[in-house]
Amino acid sequence: MTKTLSAGEVVKQVAVKFPGAATVLNDFAVLVDSKSLRDVMAFLKTTPGLDFNYMTTITAIDYFQYFEVAYNLVSMEHNHSLTVKARTPREVASLPSVISLWRAADYQEREIYDLMGITFEGHPNMKRIVLWPEFSGHPLRKDFLK
């Protein structure tokens, strides 16, 4: 059974190196400050005992005031998982890309850019993936409520 790491424990470990960068959001999710997202992710990937070598999925959620992006990480060695979240304001929707750590982020970040309109800084090929380049707007945003 994949063990879900407690957010509190992970935040404690992260705080040793990056104080204040990560906070507990709920039992299973860690909220990371968007500026230090890439550093914290690199820490999660390389620290012995955490070893999150596998990125399962990235989900972007529109909460009207801000966008929330959830990263699901798994360590194959220890068989444990963690959800890391980052938030970005709607006006300047932008987050650092984690493609340098997990290439799994490649198409997923492009898809989020395409459908949700969040730019990932440092992604080498940030362009639309499923919609055509001339398309205006981002369909997964909650802009289209009746």
Next chain:
Amino acid sequence: MRATLDGEVVINLEPVFGYLHRGIEKLAEERTYTGFVPLTDRLDYVASMSNNFGYCLAVEKLAGIKVPERGEYIRVIMAELQRIAAHLISVGSFLNDSGAYFTPFLLMFRERERIIDLFEMACGQRLLYNYYRPGGVSQDVPKEFFPALKELLKQLPGYVDEYEQLLKENEILMARAKGVGILPKEMAINIGASGPTLRAAGVKWDIRKADPYSIYDRFEFDIPVGVQGDCYDRYRVRMEEIKQSLRILEQAIKQTPEKGPVRAEVPQLIRPPVGECYAHIEAPTGELGFYLVSDGSIAPYRCHIRAPSLMNLTALRDMMLGWKIQDLIIIFGSFAITMGEIDR
């Protein structure tokens, strides 16, 4: 897929998606939790049962629904039959791409047809089943289902042996597929590959074992892995998985309760508490995951689908550079992708 060639050699390659994009994730936000099940059929349309399974698991996790025993077993039986049917198509079309034009493909369709007949018995559909429901399955199987399944299980190993005899050590297939399109272990993990693509690279990772969902912890089966992650290994892993699925089916039939409800009592309109969850299954193509966010209403606030085919294609460019255009088709075929799942 847009390839740049120098003579016959691929020097650049760019996958182009989107021709089958229907906005399924957005459509989920306007449907009830149960109403979205038929749309999941249309993701990986050769493995509809698995898609239903993954989605229903996510809703059950979110709403805290417990599935009755008989329902659980019927679900696992359907999922494993679906895995066999999907692998038969995958291997068949891979062989088609590699030049064994339609002979193995049609042989494999012969057995797939028998499995589809069983699905038709259970739910009346032959391609897009819409059979699972949050809390169980839509209806119990008819009484002739289990005898027909037992009969099929007697014959399937013989059919599988037939393909093995034809293809396992086939010289032409080995020459074309061995050592071609290698996906190294580290890269496979880094790109988030899953399913047979990941296991062919030698990584023993199967969600059914690593994070057993439903009742998979009750069955004994092995995880076949490949040696070097080439096209031949991906084909081999699929064939071995068919044999393991048969093992699971044998055990599941013996353990299935004779009687009992197949669906938990679930309200017509499910209103899960505010929250979010991620549920994943081992679909034939790999790890199929559903990330659901609930705001307490009758429709999901957000439904993200982790499509295994999309992730498996991440390293496509790296794997194809330097190979000839004939190999390109074999490499692409060995992934057994479904566009419906990639574009959603």
